[in-house]
Amino acid sequence: MSSDTFEKPDPPKFTFKDIQLATNDFAAENLIAETSTSKVYEVQRLQSEEDEKVELINVLVHVLKYVLTAETVFRLPEACFPLLSVNNNIISVVGYCGKLDEEVTVIVMQNEANGSLDKHLSSKTLTWIQRLRICLGIARAIHYFHYGFREGMSVIHGNIKSSRILLDDNWEPKLFGFEFSVVCKPSHPLVRIIKYGGSLEYMDPAFEKTGGINQKSDVFSLGVVLFEVLFGQRARIQNDNRWYFADLARRHYEETRLDELIDPDLRQQMDSQSLHIFSETVYRCLKEQREQRLDTSRLVKKLEKALEHQLRHENPVSISIF
Template identity: 45%
Template sequence: MSSSFSKHFARLQIPLKDIDSATNSFSDTNLIGESALRKVYKGRLLRSEQQIDIVAKRLLGKDEYKKAVLQVEISTLSSLKHENLVSVVGFCDEKDEKIIIYKHEANGSLEKHLKDPSLTWMQRLEICVGVARALSYIHYDKERNFSLIHCNIKSSKILLDVNWNTKLSGFEFSKIITAARRNRLNLANLNGTKRYIDPSYKKTGFVSHKTDVYSFGVVLFEVLCGRRAYIPSQQYGQEDTGGKLEEIVGEDWGSPQFTEESPSLSKHHSGVTKQDAVEAGPGQDDTSDNFFMPPSVVDIGRRDTSQTFPMQLSFGGMVHMRPESSDFVRM
């Protein structure tokens, strides 16, 4: 790690021995997630004479990769302050170890709760509004002289605290651009999950803030349908299920298994037909130019919840919904 980076972020450095103690020597019982490039552990860390619940992301792979990810996440998160972003506690750069420490969020990721029947529509909506607020902040905050493209928006990167408040995480692939280039295309090398990546990136190799909005649209469909956008393989990566949206939605929609597993979801879904969901989705040739972040989304949380309000799903399709009811009106 460069000496300038280490000096600039010296206040965030945590000794390896402290992290080793916090995670019980990186015990398998503390392991809560892993991939080919990282292992994630829970633990309790003594910090400022207080025990705090933490998550330690232990980076794997080549040293160049680990160094780049650590620098991007620490430099990014230490300069961002927003209630809907994950809190970074510190990092470790000793020997061959590159570890990033975050505050532990009690309810884990949104991905784990997609099919949870106890997660109400109001909670689901508030979670999505939290993501919209986080994206609005990293894309457009006027107090900063730079903008950020997350480049890896998906339900597994949306964490939930003890009160189900949204905490956006996963900034390892994020791209920092100057405020002047905020609305321009930027060359990037995305490594995110295929099913969440904007098709226009695959054609051009360029990203913009609309790239994040496309991925957010996929998450909105996951929340609406109560299922992931892809089927994980047994080891690292995912199985590409393919198919049209109509076929993918049709796999679970209204099936006995889905009804049994998610009775309250099925109840609320009954007001929206499969055709509604398909019509709300993109055409075959749609690109991120069709996406936008409606200002009204950020204002939903401040409205009278007894009123009916629009929820922009994506691509111009709109559903009007009354919170805590199954009253959906197709527009």
């Protein structure tokens, strides 16, 4: 990737007062999502007091409280925000508010027409090709985080889940949710963190043994999301087993019983080779040992192949995965 790719100008800064006015002082009626470390507000109109010509329509205001790490690593700084929009499958950051204190910042993001992926997992109208394209787009975004962000810099997202993926009017996925993202060198073996901040059902099981995360932690979380897309249901915890969903997916794959968890109408659409490549690939993302999981470069290639088979199955004359 050429260096001039990174010359995109900074997204505009907003003052804290701008954000207060837009959200009606962070009113509950504008709040659409909340976790222990972040809140997301939907805003129809946002304008900076410093420039009356700046007007953004239908955006999301993401208030982030960063999670501290136990090592000297960098959280994703505002200086990196312009680099996010270089990738088509990462949310477009259209502005931000400087840090309110040492741990909190506000990102203004472009809202997307179809909302978050978790709301559409069980949709009867979302086809297998659309689902494959969504999965491939997410994998490409994470690969960009890991290896394409900037030379000598790797970003571990740390919070991959279906509610952190927005879908535009063409069902193209846009990854967001950077409150747990950390910057390290691509060869950095482990980033030790004080506590795991993401949702437990997506958590890398190796974290409990190592006390840290790396790029393969994102791969595990992605594997959970991709099985969510295949099964048409959200990951869940049962009987205090935070890996219930991952265990369920692995067991059904190993026993060749995936059809029991796939909607029959969706299953009828699937090319058998496309499903085979997809399920084998995602299964390898959920390996308990990190070194046995695929890296994102191989993951992207495998998903491209699964999509290629499905496209050939539905339209043998013309094939395009881009």
